[in-house]
Amino acid sequence: MRVLGIETSCDETGVAVYDGELGLLAHAVYSQVEIHAEYGGVVPELASRDHVRKTLPLIRQVLDEAGLAPNGIDGVAFTAGPGLIGALLVGAALGRSLAWAWGVPAVGVHHMEGHLLAPLIEDPAPDFPFVALLVSGGHTQLVDVAGIGRYRILGDSLDDAAGEAFDKTAKILGLPYPGGPELARLAERGDPLRFRFPRPMTDRPGLEFSFSGLKTFALNTLHRELPIAADPMQTRADIARAFEEAVVDTMVIKCRRALRETGHRRLILAGGVSANRRLRERMDTAIVAEGGETFYPRPTFCTDNGAMIAFAGWQRLRAGQSEPLAFRPRARWPL
Ligand code: KG4
Numbered sequence: 581m582r583v584l585g586i587e588t589s590c591d592e593t594g595v596a597v598y599d600g601e602l603g604l605l606a607h608a609v610y611s612q613v614e615i616h617a618e619y620g621g622v623v624p625e626l627a628s629r630d631h632v633r634k635t636l637p638l639i640r641q642v643l644d645e646a647g648l649a650p651n652g653i654d655g656v657a658f659t660a661g662p663g664l665i666g667a668l669l670v671g672a673a674l675g676r677s678l679a680w681a682w683g684v685p686a687v688g689v690h691h692m693e694g695h696l697l698a699p700l701i702e703d704p705a706p707d708f709p710f711v712a713l714l715v716s717g718g719h720t721q722l723v724d725v726a727g728i729g730r731y732r733i734l735g736d737s738l739d740d741a742a743g744e745a746f747d748k749t750a751k752i753l754g755l756p757y758p759g760g761p762e763l764a765r766l767a768e769r770g771d772p773l774r775f776r777f778p779r780p781m782t783d784r785p786g787l788e789f790s791f792s793g794l795k796t797f798a799l800n801t802l803h804r805e806l807p808i809a810a811d812p813m814q815t816r817a818d819i820a821r822a823f824e825e826a827v828v829d830t831m832v833i834k835c836r837r838a839l840r841e842t843g844h845r846r847l848i849l850a851g852g853v854s855a856n857r858r859l860r861e862r863m864d865t866a867i868v869a870e871g872g873e874t875f876y877p878r879p880t881f882c883t884d885n886g887a888m889i890a891f892a893g894w895q896r897l898r899a900g901q902s903e904p905l906a907f908r909p910r911a912r913w914p915l
Pocket residue numbers: 590715716717718719742743744746747758759760761764851852853854855856857882883884
């Protein structure tokens with residue numbers, strides 16, 4: 581079975597074709613980042629409009645790259661939520677309509693299930709069961725994954741998601757949108773020993789996260805240090821590094837704890853923040869030291885993409901699931 585996947589939940593248009601036997605045949609992502617950059621964040625209305633412009637041409641491009649005519653597609657998967665409702669409606673309406681026109685089934689995919697299953701597209705893919713750390717702009721979740729669709733949430737963020745904390749702290753440091761990757765780049769030049777930020781909620785048991793205090797810590801440090809700084813750019817880099825170290829350290833501690841509590845030895849990381857180099861390095865060292873194993877998608881499949889939706893959709897379709905013609909995407913939708 582060959583599945584066309586469409587992702588339009590936020591500011592990336594992602595399209596891919598996944599073949600149950602051959603694997604990924606083609607994929608493409610178009611990012612709207614330049615459109616939103618001047619506003620310092622995603623403008624939902626502009627995101628929807630741009631998805632309308634970009635999705636069909638991207639589908640044609642991906643079908644061409646896969647060497648397929650529309651009749652080579654056996655099913656269509658689209659992101660059904662959570663996300664920006666207008667943006668979701670574009671992908672859902674197009675995906676559902678194309679499937680109807682082509683006479684094939686369609687399935688709506690949970691965006692976070694897409695992220696969660698993305699490491700399974702890679703080689704080697706992890707076997708079940710595993711613990712997943714999902715870290716994106718909207719979510720920070722530890723999940724016990726027994727199999728496809730068998731998810732138990734172990735811990736969540738009580739306030740800001742990890743990516744949100746990166747983006748807000750980046751803004752405080754005067755970095756352009758999208759802040760997360762910019763902050764990570766700046767942190768590479770930072771001194772890890774100059775400032776020490778707290779590791780929130782690690783001093784008590786449990787698998788919850790809280791990241792909103794870290795951005796305040798960054799703001800206070802900046803206000804205290806900048807007026808007396810000999811090299812303001814270095815001070816910013818040092819703050820970025822201290823922030824990143826604190827987030828990474830916190831995640832390492834919680835992941836180690838989640839593996840111990842579940843008894844699993846495999847850990848997968850997914851979602852935009854899992855593209856962070858420092859996080860991968862530190863997590864690998866810590867988990868391998870405990871006899872565990874880590875898995876990640878390639879960086880382009882950490883952030884939003886169509887491949888994860890095509891793959892998750894293929895899993896759902898081959899299990900016999902599909903949507904009726906009247907279908908409603910959901911802006912909010914727990915995993
Ligand atoms: O999964 P994703 O593309 O979209 C959502 O579903 O939210 O994640 C985007 C988030 C943003 O907050 C972005 O700043 C963050 O992932 N991000 C990073 C890095 N690359 C993307 N954060 C830290 N380091 C990175 N290298």
